[in-house]
Amino acid sequence: MTASTLPEPIARAAASTGIKYGFRRPGSSPAGKTRRSNREGFKINWWLTALMVVASLTVLLPLYFTVAMALKSPDQIGTGTGLEWPNPMNWENFVAAYVATNFPRAFMSTAFVTVFSVLGSLACSSLVAYAIARNWNRKFFRGSFVYLLSAMFIPFPVIILPLIKQTALLGLDNPAGVVFLHVLGGISFNTLLYIAFVRSIPVELEESARMDGATTWQVFRKIIFPLLAPMNATVGIFAFLGSWNDFLLPQMMIADPALQTLPVVQMLFQGEFNTNYSLAFASYLMAMAPTLVVYILAQRWVLSGVMRGAVK
Amino acid sequence: MTTTSRVAQTARPAGRKRPTSAPASPQRFRSKHKIDPAYYWMVVPVLALFAFFITLPALVGVFFSLTNYAGYGDWKFIGLSNYVNIFKDPAILQSYIFTFVFALTTTVVVNVVALAIALGLNAKIKWRTGMRTVFFIPMVLSALIVSFVFNYLFSNTLPVLAEQFGFTPLATSILANENLAWLAIVIVTVWQAAPGATIIYLAGLQSVPSEVYEAADLDGAGSFRQFHSLTLPLIMGYLVINVILGFKGFLGTYEIIVGLTGGGPGMATQSVAMRIFSGFTGGDYSYQMANAVIYFLITLLISVIQLRLIQRRGVSL
Numbered sequence: 317m318t319a320s321t322l323p324e325p326i327a328r329a330a331a332s333t334g335i336k337y338g339f340r341r342p343g344s345s346p347a348g349k350t351r352r353s354n355r356e357g358f359k360i361n362w363w364l365t366a367l368m369v370v371a372s373l374t375v376l377l378p379l380y381f382t383v384a385m386a387l388k389s390p391d392q393i394g395t396g397t398g399l400e401w402p403n404p405m406n407w408e409n410f411v412a413a414y415v416a417t418n419f420p421r422a423f424m425s426t427a428f429v430t431v432f433s434v435l436g437s438l439a440c441s442s443l444v445a446y447a448i449a450r451n452w453n454r455k456f457f458r459g460s461f462v463y464l465l466s467a468m469f470i471p472f473p474v475i476i477l478p479l480i481k482q483t484a485l486l487g488l489d490n491p492a493g494v495v496f497l498h499v500l501g502g503i504s505f506n507t508l509l510y511i512a513f514v515r516s517i518p519v520e521l522e523e524s525a526r527m528d529g530a531t532t533w534q535v536f537r538k539i540i541f542p543l544l545a546p547m548n549a550t551v552g553i554f555a556f557l558g559s560w561n562d563f564l565l566p567q568m569m570i571a572d573p574a575l576q577t578l579p580v581v582q583m584l585f586q587g588e589f590n591t592n593y594s595l596a597f598a599s600y601l602m603a604m605a606p607t608l609v610v611y612i613l614a615q616r617w618v619l620s621g622v623m624r625g626a627v628k
Numbered sequence: 629m630t631t632t633s634r635v636a637q638t639a640r641p642a643g644r645k646r647p648t649s650a651p652a653s654p655q656r657f658r659s660k661h662k663i664d665p666a667y668y669w670m671v672v673p674v675l676a677l678f679a680f681f682i683t684l685p686a687l688v689g690v691f692f693s694l695t696n697y698a699g700y701g702d703w704k705f706i707g708l709s710n711y712v713n714i715f716k717d718p719a720i721l722q723s724y725i726f727t728f729v730f731a732l733t734t735t736v737v738v739n740v741v742a743l744a745i746a747l748g749l750n751a752k753i754k755w756r757t758g759m760r761t762v763f764f765i766p767m768v769l770s771a772l773i774v775s776f777v778f779n780y781l782f783s784n785t786l787p788v789l790a791e792q793f794g795f796t797p798l799a800t801s802i803l804a805n806e807n808l809a810w811l812a813i814v815i816v817t818v819w820q821a822a823p824g825a826t827i828i829y830l831a832g833l834q835s836v837p838s839e840v841y842e843a844a845d846l847d848g849a850g851s852f853r854q855f856h857s858l859t860l861p862l863i864m865g866y867l868v869i870n871v872i873l874g875f876k877g878f879l880g881t882y883e884i885i886v887g888l889t890g891g892g893p894g895m896a897t898q899s900v901a902m903r904i905f906s907g908f909t910g911g912d913y914s915y916q917m918a919n920a921v922i923y924f925l926i927t928l929l930i931s932v933i934q935l936r937l938i939q940r941r942g943v944s945l
Contacts, residue, residue: 365753371745372762374819379765381785382777397788398780440674447670451663460671467682471880471927473901474920477908478685478692500681503674532666561770563883568908579770586776593780600773607768615761622767623831 382604385597386410393593409598417581417599418574423606426560426577429491429498433559434552436499437506441551444503445510446540450519461511468504472564480568489571497569498559506551509625513547514540549621560607578603689917699913710918719895720903720919727900730810731878734817738878739870741818742825747855749826750833767823775887778816779803782888806896809889813897816884821877825870832866833859872934879927 381399386409388402413419444464451457483493521543522535530538541548566577582603585596611618693710697703714720749760766774783801790798802808836859844854860867882901885891891898900923907916 359752360754361752362754364748364751365755368748368753368759371748372759375762375765378774378777378781378819381781385780397785397792399785443670444674447667451667454663457667457671460675463675464678467678469928469931470682470686471876471901471924473880473882473904474924475682475685475689476905477913477917477920478688479681480908482681482685482688496677496681500674500678503678532664536670557768561768561772563770563772563886568905579772582773582776596776597780600776604769604773607770608765611765611768612761615764618768619760619764619827622827 382597382601385593386601387598388594390592390594406594409594410602413595413599413602416595417584417602419599419602421574422576422578422581425491425575426579429494429562429566429577430556430559432492432495433498434555436495437502437551437555438548440499441503441506442510442541442544442548443536445507446514446536448507449511449514461507464504464507472501476564476568483569484571489569491566491570491575491577493569494562494565494577497565498555498562502555502558506554509551510544510547513544517543546621546624549617550625553618553621554625556610557607690921692914693917693921695914697914698911699908703914710915711922713915714919714922719898722895723898723900723903726810726897727879727881730813730881730899731875734814734821734878734881735871735875737814737818738821738825738874739867742822742870743829743867745822745826746829746833747859749830763826764823766820767827769820771820771883772887774820775816775884778812778819779888782812803889804893806893809893809897813881813885813888816888817878817881820884821874825874828866828870829863832863836862868938872938876927876931 377399384401385393385398387405387407388409389406392400392402392406444460448457448461479497480489483489483497486493488496517540521539525535525539561579562577563579567580567583570576570580582596582600585591585593585599692703694705694707695703696706696710745763749756749763753759782803787799787801790796802812840858840862841854844858849857880901881899882905885897885899885902889897891902900919904916904920904923907913907919910916
């Protein structure tokens with residue numbers, strides 16, 4: 317642990333000698349090279365860049381493979397490694413997969429679960445966090461916080477069997493039941509994220525609104541919730557990804573196969589024999605596309621949101 | 629909707645009274661005087677649902693672990709015999725060994741890979757934004773579907789390639805090999821989980837001020853020495869978080885196994901979670917509930933040990 321004491325003296329020494337940004341080790345970069353990479357503001361490490369490009373193939377190759385497979389005819393799949401690009405391309409696979417999985421119905425079911433899980437998570441967690449953070453000196457609210465957090469120690473497999481029996485008894489063996497559990501299952505973590513954020517909002521902001529006769533609910537809705545926007549994004553992203561991609565809960569809870577969500581529907585192609593792989597991969601691609609498209613369109617926003625969750 | 633409107637009505641008088649009766653110190657007012665009931669309405673319904681859907685099933689599960697309930701029909705108390713039998717069950721023992729070996733290996737590999745990617749993304753490379761986009765893609769994809777894709781790669785593409793290059797050990801699918809199937813699960817789990825850990829490391833690396841490196845540069849420290857003596861100690865807290873979150877998550881692994889091996893070949897890759905879930909259809913409901921309770925106690929023990937370690941190291945989360 318001697319190393320951890322290192323930075324400060326070194327940093328101070330550097331500061332006292334007046335060295336600031338843009339320092340380069342003498343002689344390490346010829347003038348010509350520096351000028352060429354000026355746009356980036358630093359000297360580019362091309363070896364590392366090449367290494368990272370190769371490493372990124374581990375991500376891109378399976379995706380390319382999925383697309384290539386989705387465009388093949390069964391005959392084209394029978395030969396080779398599966399990595400060859402199909403010629404001619406078989407776009408009918410998507411139509412066939414669309415029909416075979418009843419895509420619109422599965423999509424709507426997944427969208428229902430996801431939308432309400434996101435809305436529920438945002439509303440419940442922020443309300444609970446607000447009430448707890450603003451009444452921290454009261455035993456009841458501190459106790460509620462500890463109670464919610466302690467649930468983070470209970471692994472999901474432990475409650476799943478009785479839970480499914482219970483939801484079935486209540487008639488919640490459908491997407492609505494899954495929404496309930498997505499919201500409640502995430503509430504511990506989300507509340508934790510929100511509480512730190514609510515604490516950073518000065519109470520004075522609320523007090524002036526109360527002077528004007530605003531109720532606690534109005535204060536929350538008009539002042540607190542809008543101020544929570546960055547955390548809402550973080551919680552929303554986690555809830556969206558968790559819900560859309562969840563397999564365990566829908567698979568175990570939803571009794572009616574017609575109401576199953578997209579990930580579970582993909583089990584259809586897992587028969588031991590006569591699997592139509594071109595159909596299966598077209599279907600996989602269609603199930604993955606929504607999150608992929610949303611991510612690529614909003615990636616800066618998504619990454620900063622997830623990063624915020626990571627730092628907390 | 630009826631509850632909220634009722635709450636709004638009861639809450640309003642309290643809100644109006646507040647300004648007129650507020651004493652000099654607002655802090656004292658809040659702790660000594662009547663609290664706005666609206667705050668209770670914000671917490672209590674959620675707590676009630678939480679208790680009903682999360683805590684109650686846990687208690688019910690513990691209760692049934694002491695019976696011989698098969699999931700249907702009659703049952704009676706049988707004391708701790710389920711627990712005794714579990715300790716004598718080689719299949720259960722095997723699933724615990726698999727789960728722990730898998731979780732440990734995956735935690736190590738995920739953290740090494742994630743740290744390497746984070747260092748790469750944080751370094752002076754070209755196309756940084758684009759690379760970041762690519763490396764985080766696995767995070768947004770369904771683990772189950774990803775495993776289906778890899779299932780084909782492992783069982784068809786890889787053997788064909790291995791045969792073309794004359795590399796016989798891989799000429800048969802590793803998913804069908806009792807000793808190697810778990811490695812396939814590790815690979816896919818790493819593929820899926822590394823981006824999440826990378827983000828945490830990236831946040832850690834960006835919290836290190838660049839002056840520190842410039843100073844080390846000035847002192848002539850090479851890049852390996854810089855990583856070992858500066859970067860690693862400075863992001864230790866992030867490493868601890870990743871190890872704890874990762875290990876706990878990998879213990880409960882399920883979807884990726886379903887997508888790759890389904891627990892096979894034989895029972896070689898059956899995780900504890902899969903065993904427990906099998907109690908739902910397998911007629912050994914109470915037996916698997918006892919298994920679940922033991923699993924809970926073990927994870928609780930691990931969490932406590934981890935928290936102790938964190939406190940001793942003085943790592944601030």
